[in-house]
Amino acid sequence: xxxxxxxxxxxxxxxxxxxxxxxxxxxxxxxxxxxxxxxxxxxxxxxxxxxxxxxxxxxxxxxxxxxxxxxxxxxxxxxxxxxxxxxxxxxxxxxxxxxxxxxxxxxxxxxxxxxxxxxxxxxxxxxxxxxxxxxxxxxxxxxxxxxxxxxxxxxxxxxxxxxxxxxxxxxxxxxxxxxxxxxxxxxxxxxxxxxxxxxxxxxxxxxxxxxxxxxxxxxxxxxxxxxxxxxxxxxxxxxxxxxxxxxxxxxxxxxxxxxxxxxxxxxxxxxxx
Numbered sequence: 085x086x087x088x089x090x091x092x093x094x095x096x097x098x099x100x101x102x103x104x105x106x107x108x109x110x111x112x113x114x115x116x117x118x119x120x121x122x123x124x125x126x127x128x129x130x131x132x133x134x135x136x137x138x139x140x141x142x143x144x145x146x147x148x149x150x151x152x153x154x155x156x157x158x159x160x161x162x163x164x165x166x167x168x169x170x171x172x173x174x175x176x177x178x179x180x181x182x183x184x185x186x187x188x189x190x191x192x193x194x195x196x197x198x199x200x201x202x203x204x205x206x207x208x209x210x211x212x213x214x215x216x217x218x219x220x221x222x223x224x225x226x227x228x229x230x231x232x233x234x235x236x237x238x239x240x241x242x243x244x245x246x247x248x249x250x251x252x253x254x255x256x257x258x259x260x261x262x263x264x265x266x267x268x269x270x271x272x273x274x275x276x277x278x279x280x281x282x283x284x285x286x287x288x289x290x291x292x293x294x295x296x297x298x299x300x301x302x303x304x305x306x307x308x309x310x311x312x313x314x315x316x317x318x319x320x321x322x323x324x325x326x327x328x329x330x331x332x333x334x335x336x337x338x339x340x341x342x343x344x345x346x347x348x349x350x351x352x353x354x355x356x357x
Contacts, residue, residue, distance in 0.1 A: 093270075093284070097135050102270035102278060103166065104173050105133035106306070107253045109236075113329035115261035119233060127259055129239035132177060133249025134170040135270060137162045138199075140246050160199050162245065167206050173273060174243035175215040183240050187211070188221040190228045190244035190252065203245065229255060257282055264296035264335035265328075267303035269310060277310055279303040286337065294338040297348050298324055323354035 096102065111117055111127035119127075143159040178187045189207045191200035204222060211220045223231065225248045231238055232255060244252065257266035263283035271277040281299035289295040305320035327350045332340045340347060 093280075094140065096278065097140075097270060100270075100276050100278070101136065101272050102276075103134065103136045103169060104269075104271040104273065105135040105249060105253075106177075106269040106271055107131040107133065107249075107256065107282065108267065108302075108306070109253075109256040109260050111260045112265065112325045114333055115265065115328050115335065116333070117259060117261065119236070119259055122236065122259070126237040128183075129236065130177065130181065130241050131249060131253050131256060132170065132174040132241060132243045133253065134162075134166060134243075134245050135249075136246070137166045138246030160196070160245075160247070162199050162202065164202065164206065167203055168210065171203075171207055171210050171243060173271075174241060175210065175218055178218050178241040179215065181241060184219075185217060186219040186221060186240040187215075188223055188228070188239060188242045190223050190225050190242055190248055192225050192248070193222075194224065199245070207243075225252065228252060232256060232259065253282065261328075261335050263299065264337070265298050265302065267299050267306055269303070269306045271310065277307070279307040279310075289337055292338075293343045293345055294340075295344050296332075296335050296337055296340060297344050298327070298332070298335070298351070301348070301351055319355050320351070323351045326354050327351050 108130050109127060111122070111124045113124055117123065117127065139158045139160050141161050143161050144157040147155045174187055178185055189204060191203050193200045193204055208220065211218060228242070229252060232252065236259060257263055260266060263281065266282035267279070268282040269277060269279045280303050283299070286295050301320065302324060305317045308320065309317035327347065331350055332342060332347055334340055342350070
């Protein structure tokens, strides 16, 4: 079921042109962080991941499969159109977020000299032309992984390609308490969008009433915000933060001290006042 789910979701990205994967990284009060001396004041940033290009397009193939001479290729593909629309969304998001007003590009220009040369060139062209109020930074992906652990407070908004975004958002999720709290949105700003827990569903826990629902609830809050219901979205986030600060301390399935239903009721009760 897990592999089937991943295949369906990947196909939906292309069919619906869900070209932005939006991943807030926020450590809520009361949630244990594995990083020494880091608290909610240090971990509050957003990753904007391009969601329809890179090696996920399926370009490539295999020759002489099953022989000692087997050759496999998986090709990273990006058009300038895909890069520009992702960068535009990220710049606009950094402006709208209005915190540090800093956008960091995560790439690997010293090795991926074609794809990320285009990303970096487009990044600086767009920023210097249309977003002079947004500070621009660049990090190689290996460096950003280091700084996300050592100094996560440096970051405001990070923009990156599909593969690197896939990897660094999993790392980021652990710093905010794990997949039980990590929500994501697959967005088509001009069309239909889809929201989900970052880790997807958990089929092995189906029907047991032990899984942590907070990531799904936070995804619902993201949906409200995208629909323009910012007050309702904030009410959901505030209720989740109250729940983590005062009720649920361990976010692992079966270790919350509450059932799935009870955690949902705690949040709903707080939203209702």
